[in-house]
Structures are given as C-alpha cells and as structure tokens.
Amino acid sequence: MDRRSVLKMGAAAAAATLSQPAILRAQSSKKLSILTWNIADQEALFKEEFAEFKAAHPGVEIEWLDKKGPDLPAFYQTQLVAGTAPDIVDLQGEIWVEWAANGALLDLTPYLQADAEFAKLFNPDYMSGWVYEKKNYLIPFYVAKTLLFYNKLMFKDAGLSGPPASFDDIIKFSEAMAKAEKTGFITLNFDWLYWPLMKMNGIELLTPDLKKPAFNTPEAVAVVDRLAKATASGAINKIAWTGRWVEPNGAFSSGTVGMMQAHSASYFFVKGQGRWINRDTLGAAQAPGNWSTPTNHGFAISKSSKNPDIAFALIKLMTGNKWATKFAGIRRVLTANIEADKACLASLKDEDPLAHAVLETQLEHTDKMTGNWPLANDAQIKDAFWPELQNGLLGRKDAKTALADAERAVTRVLRRS
C-alpha cells in the first residue's frame, strides 16, 4: 500500500469517526431532562409516564433527576449558571417568581393560549397562582394549602364544641386547652404558612403595588402582642415559631397540641405518627376567615431548553387527566386538575374518609389564598421579616419594636430591589 492510499484510508476513517458523533448529536438533541423535587418515591409512575411519552415521540430520551428539599434550589441555580439547566423543573412555593423575573423560565402563556382545552383542565384559582406580570410560568403538578387540624379529644376535655371562628377564638381555645404538657395551638411557619393568622386580622404584608411594607400597624402590633403573650403563657406552643416541619408536626401528632395550622401534606405525616388519630379524634377545618397559604408544586420549562415544545408536551402528559388521576390516587394529593381531583376525592370518600375531609378543604375557598405574593425577592423579604417577627413572638423584643425593626429590614430589601 503506498503512502497516498494510507493517507486516504486514514482520512476516510477519521471522517467516519467524526461523522458518528454528529449523528449521535442529532439524536441527543431530542433529549429531555426533568428535575423533580423530593418525590423520588414516584419512580415507578414516572417510568410509566416516560414510556408512554417515548412511544408517542420516538427518538426522545428522558433523563429524570430528583433532589431533596433544600438541595433543589441550590442545584438548579448552579445548573442555570453553568448553562445546563434541566428542560423541565418542578418548583415549589413562590421560589419560581425570582427565576421567572430574571428570565430563567419560559413564558408558557402562548402554549396555554394555543391549547385552551388543556388550560381548562385546571382549577383557575390554583392556575392564577403561577402568574407573574400577566404571564403564566408553571403548570400545576400537585397542590396543597393550609387548613386547621384540631384534636377533638382535647377540644372535648376543654368543653369546646367546634373549630374556632375567629382569631379571638384561636387564642381563647388555646388558653382553655393549655395545661401542664399540653398547649393549644401550633403552626408551620416556613413559606409564609403562618400568614393566615395575620390576614384574618386584616394585616397586609405590603402595599398593593408591592413596593412598601404595610404590616407595621397598631392592629399588627396588637396581634403580635397577643400571640407573644399566648406563647409565653404556654397557650401557643413555642415550636410554632421555631420548628420547621418535623418538630411542629411531631408535637401535634404526640396528641398534646389542640390545633395545628398546616398544609394538607402534614396530615399524612401526623397520621403516620399519631396513634390517637382517627375520624372521631381529628378534625379538619378552614382557618377563621377561610384564609390559607398555598405551597404548590408546578412544572416550569427552563428558558435555555433546546426542546421547549417537546418539554411542554411531556408536562401536558404528566399533568393531563389520565396521569394526574393516577398520581393523585397513588399519592393521595390534589393536583389542581379538576377531573383528577374529583376522582381522587370520590375514591377516598369510602376508602379513607378522614383523608377525604382533609383534602376537601383544599378545594374550598381557593379564592382566599394569601402569602403567595408574586415577589421576585420573596426569599430576601422572608429572610428580613421572619427573624424580627420571631423576636417579637418569642418575647425577645416587644411587638412594637419587633415590627418596627422588621419594617426597616423589609424596606431595605425593597429599596435595594
């Protein structure tokens, strides 16, 4: 073989080698990545969904990754910076607003306008929670909002007949139930879940244009003062202002707390731990004024996605009637998909009446949700407000000083923004 032939063969081999990745690259351009939040237990269901999707979309590969609670935001941020953000991301609470405002998420409004039938599948109140500057950024995956759980045994012991109808009642009932180890009330406090306590007293966090604090009012001082006094006396459990998830739920499930303001997901936690819990001993009601704070999960598409249309198609499949119904049935959650939620509640009615009663509250008064302001700097405001409120609630500062300091801190954040 002469030198020319060797060179020709070498060049041909090199071209063949180089052309192969090009084909692979073309195939991998249909690769979708999806990042979910603390729901690794649904692997089997997701696999079924992905298989159906792949059958309908040949050549599409789906890469699924799940991250635990506190890990997801940090992970997603690093992926955004690196330019390798997943196509689809499951986001919880109001964390999405910051990313939407900063251009990380794709505006899904055109997709929803083009497919009005799909948009109609969802509860409009839950759907409206995903709107920022008139653009819709997420599709509901599963939803939850706060309600008031109450221990009927403790209510009976204290001579109370039904759930509280006002803030005054909450304090009075708590005082009536508090003795020795027992306390009357506890609340979850992350993601503004305690805010219904403020809202039921007419207190707003910010002015309607969301530009100035509005919470430092005499009414708010009185509310914080009453909460602080009730906490100091033991009527309200201190864990309400210090715990996050395990601690308050654990306290309530121990059977020594009269009422707990928490979202519906807490039910499954306390049911698993509290042997005393059954249909006759646990009550589920709306908080006074019917105010609640949502903590919803929704699917968003990263703006950097190379396949937004396919990504939306996958979201459509996962949140559509068929799979949302299956998911709601397995996980016993509501999805904001109207048909799926109806089916879930219908099956629970006989199967688990208590779960049914809890989940039913999630579809009532969905027009009275609070603590879900579309703030691009929600995390910063939360971080400025909460520690100062804590100081007031736990008696480190008097209510007036705590709220004044909180106002200064929140003003600083708003000014900076």
Added chain:
Amino acid sequence: MGPAKATDSKRVVLRRSTRRAILIWAFLAPSLLIFLLYRILPLLWNVVLSFEAWSPLKPAVFIGLDNYQEMLFDDDVFWQALWNTFGIIASAPIGIAIALGLALLVHSHIRGREVYRTIIFVSYPLMTVAVAIIWRWMFDERVGLINYAARSLHLVDKPIPFLNSFTWALPSVIAANIWQMLGFYMVIILSGLQTIPGNLYEAAGIDGANAFHRFVRITVPLLKPSLFLCFVIGMLNSVTSFDLIYVMTGGGPGRATEILITYIYKLGFNQTRFDYAAAVTVTFFILLLGITYLANRLSGGNAGAVERE
C-alpha cells in the same frame, strides 16, 4: 584538578540539580494545578465579585464598595453573625482546657486508660451531621435526654427549650462542637505530654516543686506547640462548623446561632445574592487571616515551620 575539569563537574552538578528541580516540579504540578484551580482562582474571583452586582442570570456590573458599605453600615445580621462567630471562636479554649484535663488523666497510670482514650477520641471521627442530629435529640425539649435527666433529678420544673431559646441556643451548639473536638484535642495534647522527658519532673520534684508548680512550670510551657495547634485547628473548625449549626438550629431562633459561614450560605443560595455573599466571604477570610496571624505571633512566630538539624 584543572579548570576544565572543575567546570565540567560544576555543569554536572548544575544539570543534576536542574533535573532534580524539574522532577520536583513535575510531582508538585498536579497538586499545584488543583490548588490553583479550586482555591486560588475561586478566591480571586470571589474578591472581584465582591465589587460587583451580579446574579446568575444578569451580567456583572462594577459597583465599587457598595456591598461593603451595606455590610458595615446597613446590615444588622452581619454584625450579629460576626459576634456569634467570635463567641464560637472564644469557646475553643474551653474545649482545649477540658481536653488538657482529660489528657492528663489518661496519661496517668489509671487502670483501663487505653479504653478511656478510645472512648474520648471516638467523637472526633464521627460525621458532623451525625453529631448534630445526636445533639439535637439530646437537647430536645420533649424527648431529649438532657431535659429528662434534669427533670428526673428535680433540677428544673419545666423542660428547657435549649435549641429554641435565644439564651440557650448558642451555648448548646458550642457544647456540641466542643464535644466533637474533645477527642482530637486530647490526642494532640497526649502526644505532646508523651514528649516531655520524665527526668524534668524528677528534677523538679527533688527541687521541692509540688504538682501544681510542675504543671505550670514544666507541662504547660512544653505543651505550648500542641496547645497552639489545638487552638488553630479548633478555631478554624469552629468558624466553619456550618453543618453543625445548619442541622441543629439552622441559624435560629431569630439569628441567635447565625455565624458568618451560615449567613454566607443563606445569602448565596437562599437569597441569590452571590455578590453580597462574596463581600461577606472576603471579610470572613480577612478575619481568619488576622486571627491565625495573631495566634502564630502568640506562639512564638514560627508555627508550622520545619526545623532542620
């Protein structure tokens, strides 16, 4: 020896030393490269970032000293976290003092001293997250062992909410931190004790020195390098005890256990303020440099130096 032969010999020595230098650099290069990539460059980038306004999705804009101005004059949380950090640093000597006592005890001729050494040391290799979880339960208001013991012994009427109290939270975290570091301190001090020649004590005894004087005049001065090492490691461990605080209290209640390292994390990953977090990080770095320099000066100024025979 002729001049030509001497020049040749010099060349050979020079060539040999050059080869040796190349070999040394070749071995060092991977480590230096990693050090440069993962330590020096991020540090430099961090310094640059502290003078900018930047978020992951927005281009950086130079803003001069704005971040530092906000930190020093407009941020109460920074100051609270700084004082808490100093509080934690100040707790290192307490741990060292306890470890010194334990080391003296297990250095004496008590029966089963090897077992005691192992028991004391075992806290150190434990993962910090595990230590934090253990102590979180120990301090628990409802089911914690400490409250149970205190109530059983009628020391308190009501359980103490250690980790939920503005007064108790920081001391509780410090106690857990000291407990974890005790084993490490003890081993270092013990090795220092074993290098003190016994004849010094014998001579001092003959001169009429009592146990206290022997301890103050012989043991402590000769243990100075070990104690210094404990202090520096303990201090660095304390100020970077992110996982311990994150798991035990999350920096709360309020900001009662917030230290600079937890605050930096929250600024970066909860509030997406990487630029401001960079400014706090630079300040934190300068603080650490300052404290290490001071500690080095106090120990005689040549800590870490390799003495040649």
